[in-house]
Amino acid sequence: MSSSPSSAIHFDAIVVGAGFGGMYMLHKLRDQLGLKVKVFDTAGGIGGTWYWNRYPGALSDTHSHVYQYSFDEAMLQEWTWKNKYLTQPEILAYLEYVADRLDLRPDIQLNTTVTSMHFNEVHNIWEVRTDRGGYYTARFIVTALGLLSAINWPNIPGRESFQGEMYHTAAWPKDVELRGKRVGVIGTGSTGVQLITAIAPEVKHLTVFQRTPQYSVPTGNRPVSAQEIAEVKRNFSKVWQQVRESAVAFGFEESTVPAMSVSEAERQRVFQEAWNQGNGFYYMFGTFCDIATDPQANEAAATFIRNKIAEIVKDPETARKLTPTDVYARRPLCDSGYYRTYNRSNVSLVDVKATPISAMTPRGIRTADGVEHELDMLILATGYDAVDGNYRRIDLRGRGGQTINEHWNDTPTSYVGVSTANFPNMFMILGPNGPFTNLPPSIEAQVEWITDLVAHMRQHGLATAEPTRDAEDAWGRTCAEIAEQTLFGQVESWIFGANSPGKKHTLMFYLAGLGNYRKQLADVANAQYQGFAFQPL
Numbered sequence: 001m002s003s004s005p006s007s008a009i010h011f012d013a014i015v016v017g018a019g020f021g022g023m024y025m026l027h028k029l030r031d032q033l034g035l036k037v038k039v040f041d042t043a044g045g046i047g048g049t050w051y052w053n054r055y056p057g058a059l060s061d062t063h064s065h066v067y068q069y070s071f072d073e074a075m076l077q078e079w080t081w082k083n084k085y086l087t088q089p090e091i092l093a094y095l096e097y098v099a100d101r102l103d104l105r106p107d108i109q110l111n112t113t114v115t116s117m118h119f120n121e122v123h124n125i126w127e128v129r130t131d132r133g134g135y136y137t138a139r140f141i142v143t144a145l146g147l148l149s150a151i152n153w154p155n156i157p158g159r160e161s162f163q164g165e166m167y168h169t170a171a172w173p174k175d176v177e178l179r180g181k182r183v184g185v186i187g188t189g190s191t192g193v194q195l196i197t198a199i200a201p202e203v204k205h206l207t208v209f210q211r212t213p214q215y216s217v218p219t220g221n222r223p224v225s226a227q228e229i230a231e232v233k234r235n236f237s238k239v240w241q242q243v244r245e246s247a248v249a250f251g252f253e254e255s256t257v258p259a260m261s262v263s264e265a266e267r268q269r270v271f272q273e274a275w276n277q278g279n280g281f282y283y284m285f286g287t288f289c290d291i292a293t294d295p296q297a298n299e300a301a302a303t304f305i306r307n308k309i310a311e312i313v314k315d316p317e318t319a320r321k322l323t324p325t326d327v328y329a330r331r332p333l334c335d336s337g338y339y340r341t342y343n344r345s346n347v348s349l350v351d352v353k354a355t356p357i358s359a360m361t362p363r364g365i366r367t368a369d370g371v372e373h374e375l376d377m378l379i380l381a382t383g384y385d386a387v388d389g390n391y392r393r394i395d396l397r398g399r400g401g402q403t404i405n406e407h408w409n410d411t412p413t414s415y416v417g418v419s420t421a422n423f424p425n426m427f428m429i430l431g432p433n434g435p436f437t438n439l440p441p442s443i444e445a446q447v448e449w450i451t452d453l454v455a456h457m458r459q460h461g462l463a464t465a466e467p468t469r470d471a472e473d474a475w476g477r478t479c480a481e482i483a484e485q486t487l488f489g490q491v492e493s494w495i496f497g498a499n500s501p502g503k504k505h506t507l508m509f510y511l512a513g514l515g516n517y518r519k520q521l522a523d524v525a526n527a528q529y530q531g532f533a534f535q536p537l
Contacts, residue, residue, distance in 0.1 A: 017144030019048015021429035057198030058088035105118030116395035187381030221280015247513030259297030415467030472530030
């Protein structure tokens with residue numbers, strides 16, 4: 001790439017991604033700091049993950065009133081919702097509303113993939129190229145790539161030979177006809193659970209290929225009344241204060257009661273009440289304070305769900321296959337009748353740990369027991385190469401031409417989740433080792449912090465900012481120490497990269513909660529951005 005970028009179109013900042021993070025970043029840098037900003041996104045519309053996540057049953061399992069931005073009081077009062085949870089079309093409609101209300105569209109270029117970003121050390125700027133031949137420069141780049149956006153395609157022998165329809169839930173096309181078809185689904189994470197429950201009544205036959213049985217509780221989704229909405233809107237300041245100071249930022253008060261501090265009867269009462277109320281995060285964090293950290297408490301919560309599976313699923317062998325035996329420490333799930341779905345006569349379950357998928361054939365999927373499962377359609381609910389996947393798919397180079405893959409090797413790292421050593425003036429929204437929470441409140445915290453850092457640099461005549469390697473390593477140790485106090489690392493899950501073939505079991509998140517994370521950010525800023533190395537103009 002040329003070191004003389006005079007032919008490029010120059011911006012103060014380039015943002016990659018037009019979802020929750022990229023849209024708010026554009027608003028803050030453009031409208032608060034007065035910068036010239038450009039946003040690029042591969043998609044044909046704004047919305048990020050929610051532009052692509054159009055599969056049947058797609059739903060946020062965060063309460064509707066806290067799955068939105070909190071920075072604009074007028075928007076909080078204007079926008080409303082109908083149910084406890086938002087469907088994908090409702091979330092996309094909300095983001096469309098925000099884009100129009102804040103006049104963001106003129107500075108967003110869609111249908112454009114950023115292919116390379118190289119830091120030019122002579123001019124202290126980033127040089128950015130796109131798949132449409134665009135060549136741009138910017139002093140700052142912000143990567144709003146999304147935690148869950150780099151599609152994870154399973155490498156199954158014979159995939160190209162399958163003569164039926166094949167779709168991935170992360171790239172769901174319009175007008176998919178399911179009725180009358182024999183459909184297979186691979187994947188039973190959050191997406192798979194939603195999809196399976198939604199399509200089972202429509203298809204001729206549904207075959208679920210399950211690698212890992214899941215702990216799931218009901219969503220408890222229901223319409224909310226006008227009175228409930230009015231009450232929330234009257235109390236939004238208190239609601240958001242609680243969210244920002246909480247751990248998972250889901251809008252409920254997290255428990256402070258250890259599970260083993262109460263009687264068995266009381267534990268059962270609390271679990272049943274949570275089951276009736278719904279929501280996976282509430283079940284894990286709203287019932288007792290130590291389900292994610294204490295093995296005995298965790299086993300109590302897991303046993304309750306296992307007993308529910310036995311009650312719900314009529315066929316004992318199917319119930320056995322559906323019942324997890326490991327620690328309850330993956331992303332908490334909730335569903336709209338997932339276990340009941342297996343009571344349907346048109347649904348069958350294949351345990352691919354017992355009988356692995358050996359190949360795809362022209363007619364379907366063959367498992368290790370020699371059975372060919374004939375399918376008209378295969379749906380891959382195999383998730384994403386989470387957190388760092390999209391970074392590794394861009395030709396991204398920092399100082400000395402070092403690529404992000406070389407810098408991260410097999411372990412993605414960051415300083416406070418928003419920056420990485422050797423990549424000056426590159427800020428990440430939801431980068432590695434950021435908070436594991438309801439995402440819009442975490443996105444707001446990071447965007448506002450990045451904005452303040454950019455303002456600090458302009459005020460003090462600073463050309464570049466980047467964390468030191470020591471600061472980045474220390475943050476990694478902090479995240480690891482916290483993770484070791486939880487049970488999450490004891491199971492294979494996408495939180496640690498386990499759903500991507502060949503990916504090292506790697507820490508991806510800061511697991512101490514949003515309130516503590518915000519304090520960490522504030523401490524860094526209040527200490528004049530301790531851990532950063534600055535270069536003057």
